[in-house]
Amino acid sequence: MAQAHGDYYLPQPSHWPIVASTGLFLSLGSVAAWVNDIEIGKFGLLVGLAIIFFVMAGWFGEVIRESESGLYNDQVDRSFRWSMIFFITTEVFFFAAFFGALFYTRVFSLEWLSGIGDKGMAHEFLWPNFSEMWPSSGPAHVGGELNTMEAWGIPALNTLILLTSGVTITWAHHGLRSENRKQLIQGLFLTFALGLTFVGCQAYEYGHAITHMNLTLGSGIYGSVFYMLTGFHGFHVTVGSIMLITIWVRSIKGHFTPQRHFAFEAVAWYWHFVDIVWLGLFIFVYWI
Template structure:
C-alpha cells in the first residue's frame, strides 16, 4: 500500500508501467508485422490491445482505491496535473509528426515533382512523367486507382458528434462543480454515448472506404497518411470513451466532490484535446 507522509507522497512500487510499455511496444511491432504481410501479426495485435485494456483496468482500480482511501494530498494533485499536461503535450507532438508528413508531401514534395521551385529540377531524373496532383498513389499508380473520402458525409457527422460531446462533458463538469450529481451523470452518459457512436461511424467509414472507394494502406502516401491519422485518432477516441465510462461508473458510485475531482478533469482535458485534433483532421485530411 502507498503511504502519504505530510506533503510528500510515496507510492508503492508498481508493475503497471512495465505492462503498459510492453502492450504499446507489442501493438506497434505486431501492427508493423501485419502491414508487411505477416498473417499472425493481426492476432498478436488483438492480443496486445487486450493486454493494454487489462493494464488500464488494473491500474485504474489501484489508483481509485488509493484515492478513495484518502491517501492523496495536494502534492499528489499537483503531480497528477503536471503528469497529464506533459502527457497531452507528448500527444500533440505525436500528431504533429503526421500532420507534418501530410504538409511535406502535399505542399512541398508534389510541387518539386512537378518541376517547380529550386528543387524542381530533380523531377527530370526521379519522375519525368509525373503529371498528377494531390492525392497521388505513386509512380504509374502502383497503389491502384482509388477515390478520396468526401468531407460532407460521415466525417461531417462525426465532427458534429465530437463538438457536441465537448459541450456535454463541459456541462457535466459544471454539474459536478455545483454538486448537481444528476447533471453530472446525464452529461457523462451523453458524452460516452457520443464517443462510442463516433467510433462506430468511423468503423463503417473504413468499410466503405476499402470496399467501395478502394482506399487502402497501399493507396500511395495518401492512403497511408489517411489511415495513420484517422486510425490513431480513432484509437484515442476509444481510449477516451473508456476513461469517460470509468468516470461515469465512479460518479454513479458517489465518487468525486466539487473541490476534489481531478480524475474527471484529467479525462475532460484529454477529451477536449481529441476534439481539437479531429478538427485539424477534418480540415486538412477530408476537406482541403
C-alpha cells in the same frame, strides 16, 4: 500500495509500467508485421491491445482505491495536474508530427516530384509523366487507382458528434461543480455514448473505403496519411471513451466532490484535446 508521508507522496514499486510497455511494443510490432502481409500480425495486435486494456483496468482500479482511501493530498493533486499537462503536450507533438508529414507532402514533395523547384531536377529522369496533384497515390500510381474521402457525409456527422460531446462533458462538469449529481451522470453518459457512436461511424467509413473505394494503407501517400491520422485519432477516442465510462461509474458510486475531482478534469482535458485534433483532421485531411 502507495503511501503518503506528510507533504510527499511515495508510490510503491509497480508492475503496471512494464506490462503496459510490453502491450504497446507487441501492438506496434504486430501492426508492422500485419502491413507487411505477415499473418501472425493480426493475432499479435489483438493480444497487444488486450494487454493494454488489462493494464488500464488494473492500473485505474489501483489509483481509484488509493484516491478513495485518502492517500492523495494537495501535493499529489498538483503533481497529477502537471503530469496530465505534460502528457497532453506529448500528444500535441505526436499529432503535430503527422500533420507535419501531410504538410511536407502536399507543399514540398509533390512539387519536387513534378519537377518544380531546385530539387525537382530528377523529375525528367525518374517520373517524367508525374504531375503535382492532391490527393496522390504516388509517382507511377504505385498506390493504384483510388477514390478520395468526401468531407460532407460521415466525416461531417462525426464532427457534429464530437463537438456535441464537448458540450455534454462541459454540462456534466457544471453539474459536478454545482453538486447536481444527476446532471453529472447524465452528461457523462451522453458524452461516452457520443464517443462510441463516433467510433462506430468511423469503423463503417473504413469498411466502405476499403471495400468500395480501394482506399487502403497501400494506396500511396494519401492512403497512408489518411489512415495514420484518422486511425490514431480513432484510437484516442476509444481510450477516451473508456476513461469516460470509468468516471461515469465512479460518479454513480458517489465519487468526486466539487472541491476534489481531478480524475474528472483530467478526462475532460483529454476529451477536449481529442475534439480539437479532430477539427484539424476534418479541415486538412477531409475538406481542403
